[in-house]
Amino acid sequence: MNESKKFNKKWFLLLIPIALVAVLVTVMLVFSPKGEKGSKTITISVVDSKKQTVTYTTKTDAEFLRQVMEETEGLTFSGNESEYGLMVTVVNGETADFNVDGSYWAFYINDEYCNYGIDSQPVTDGDSFKIEYTK
């Protein structure tokens, strides 16, 4: 009888990770940023370390910022792929590496700090992004 109770308790424990996965998947499905289909006009401004600004305007069907940036003529960027998408370290040839000197490229959407990485930051028609060298 005791052995059977112990056995049941052990298997009951397995419900914890199963329940956690269910909760995590639900949160992910409900709250993950969702892109918007259709044509959009997006503005991207790059402010470099000398506070000089270059502004680009792009017409796109892209749903997330990374694709908009890739489609923007004249804008170049690169970085390190991570589990949160691309961590941008180089924009228009200028490097900002937090591990080297505490500098980074800050991303703003309509003057508010972006809450997502560029791979998951949704874009809507008329959005204005700012990519600013910050130290």
Next chain:
Amino acid sequence: MKKLTVKDITLFAMMLAVIEVSKLALSFLPNIELTTFWIIIFTLFFKERIIPVIPAFILIEGVIYGFGLWWFMYLYIFPLIALMTYLFRKNKSVIFWSVFSSVFGFLFGFLCSFPYIIIGALEGGIKNGITYAFSWWVAGISWDIVHGVGNFFLMLALYVPIIKVTEKLSKKFFADKKD
């Protein structure tokens, strides 16, 4: 307070080396790690002797990879794993420790999101902080699931053989000690 012996210092170094080497060996697999596994096993076996190992491990990680924001997350997450393990140390079930280890994997992103509350709050108030932390957590949930599943199966596969070996070695190593 117990007197620190040469054996104790050697044990610290061995634990640290095992954790670091395992971490480095699996670093090519995102979110699959043995650090949680070893901290649990070492806490179960060597109890308070894990205390100097965790800060040393965190310091080495900072020196190797740079003292980024993640480093501050390590400062409370790994001591928390050791503390929780110590509280449940009487449990010997492989299923229990597999579930325990997986829970830390599943909640890793959630636990890591706390500093973002402060960062977001500094930018635009506490509401912004909570939104920022929540968004950051949601963005990494798929990787938390990988982390939790990885932790579960690593513990399930390694707990029994490693416990057997560690039991044998620790008896030999600490033959002169009663604890």
